[in-house]
Amino acid sequence: MLQANDSQELVDHMRDWVDPCNNLLFADVHGDMGYLCRGRIPIRSRLNGWLPVPGWTGEHEWEGDIPFDEMPISINPAEGYIATANNRPVGDDYPYYIAIDFTPEFRVKRVTHGLKSLDHPTAADMAQVHAQRVSIPALAYQDMLKAVEPLDESSESAKSLLLDWNGEMDASLVQPTIYSAMRDALLKEIFETNLTEDLANDAWHPSDRGLGSFSNRLKARLAEMIGQNDLSLLKQGDTWATVVARALANGVALLTETLGEDIDEWRWERIHQARPKHNLSTAFPELAELLNPPAIPASGDGDTPLQGGYSSATPATVTSLSVARYSYDPSNWDDSLWVVPLGSSGHPGSHHYFDQSETWRQVKMIPMGYDWEKIEASCESQQTLRPG
Incomplete structure (x- = not known):
């Protein structure tokens, strides 16, 4: 993937990809973009998706894999955009069974609405799509x-x-x-x-x-x-x-x-x-206040692009959210943006442990940084790793 020169080359490199089976979206500096459902997916009966079936009778055997060239794919669609939000990527006429565990189309419809409402958007404008919160x-x-x-x-x-x-x-x-x-x-x-x-x-x-x-x-x-x-x-x-x-x-x-x-x-x-929780705060509850980052009030729910899903048994705690938001500009990589819910450091003592939280809550982003001269000129510290 890291050595691909264009979108088609990237797709070709995915032919031998096995797992995980997931959505791959891509764009290149030549102006091409695409979507690929990648990974090996066995050909099996649709009945296999609902309940366990006996594996010893020979009646439910896999019949090979879905051919790579018949996997769900879209390159430079006529609509001029690609939207996906863990929804089913194919229609009822698709000849193979993929899975039943897709999310409803509520979120992807709002993503599509957000994309279509923008005219010649910049990378920064994508925050408006991230912020879609109508249920x-x-x-x-x-x-x-x-x-x-x-x-x-x-x-x-x-x-x-x-x-x-x-x-x-x-x-x-x-x-x-x-x-x-x-x-x-x-x-x-x-x-x-x-x-x-x-x-x-x-x-x-x-x-x-x-x-x-x-x-x-x-x-x-x-x-x-x-x-x-x-x-x-x-x-x-x-x-x-x-x-x-x-x-x-x-x-x-x-x-x-x-x-x-x-x-x-x-x-x-x-x-x-x-309510982010450090893995060690349960083992050392007396240190939980120091280990756990502060709670973050959140908009959205499980049906909105601004994801804020929760279990109905514990509605006060968000359990599903956008763990990273990105907006890339292949025409000028320095315009690319990103943000994470907490910070770039996993060390509770670092001031970068959760310094992006408020930016993330407000659905804003920060520069990603591609130009090494600019990075070196603006960095606050450097770390050199040498083999022992």
């Missing part, structure tokens, strides 16, 4: 709320706020907090209805690492089911309007208990925070 499911729930009869006065106030909202999951707003609490309460009720209360409680356990991934996919499916008026997961006699009314009341009750009665103080930033 498509939130807008869908707004439509449902119009038919909801609130169960109490607090729910009525919460409903009014949600209907007077543009769907932005902004840290300074209270609507994202109400919407998320309502949606999580709805998910919990769906669990209890279909799994029984005991199993639902087991599935809701915060230590269950699978909950976040599974629940986010079910959340996306519920938004679709509401739009289709699919009642198959509801109790007999219920409608989405009645279930959402209960979810709104339960969510508001939980927020009142945890954040107080003043609804104007329920800002998303109060509970939705990234």
Whole structure:
């Protein structure tokens, strides 16, 4: 990869790539760009993707690998841009099974919206795409709320706020907090209805690492089911309007208990925070305050390009975020930008341990640095590594 002279050469170098199978996006100094789903993917039945299958019967054998030339690829598309956000990269007409564990298309749609809203963008303009925080499911729930009869006065106030909202999951707003609490309460009720209360409680356990991934996919499916008026997961006699009314009341009750009665103080930033943890802080809790970087209030959620995903069991802790933001300019590498959530040093004693946090929170970036003369002129220290 590091020796490729152009995009086509880079693609050719990927022919023998085995793992991980992932999205590779690229651009070169000649003005070419592309996308490649790289890695070896076996040819197998679509039925193999849902549940484990017996491997000893000979009925579920792989039939070789998807040929490299038939892997999902796009070079210089007519649209003039490429957008991807862990969504399914192929349509239903693609002849091979790849996987079922793709994220919904909410984020990639907002990325596309951000890209198309820019005219001759610079590397710095890409921050506007990184900052996209409108939640498509939130807008869908707004439509449902119009038919909801609130169960109490607090729910009525919460409903009014949600209907007077543009769907932005902004840290300074209270609507994202109400919407998320309502949606999580709805998910919990769906669990209890279909799994029984005991199993639902087991599935809701915060230590269950699978909950976040599974629940986010079910959340996306519920938004679709509401739009289709699919009642198959509801109790007999219920409608989405009645279930959402209960979810709104339960969510508001939980927020009142945890954040107080003043609804104007329920800002998303109060509970939705990234809480970075040093690996040694658990072993040495007395040093946790020195080892752990400060918490970072975060906008967004799991459905927005400005990623801020969380587990419904622990909504106060962001577990999925953009660990690095980049914007490259192949026409002038010195214009390239980047930022990370913390800093460039992993040493808790360094002032670079988390000095990028505020820049990252504000969805800004810093120069990447390619010109060695400029780097040497501006660097604050140098380190020389010699073999022992």
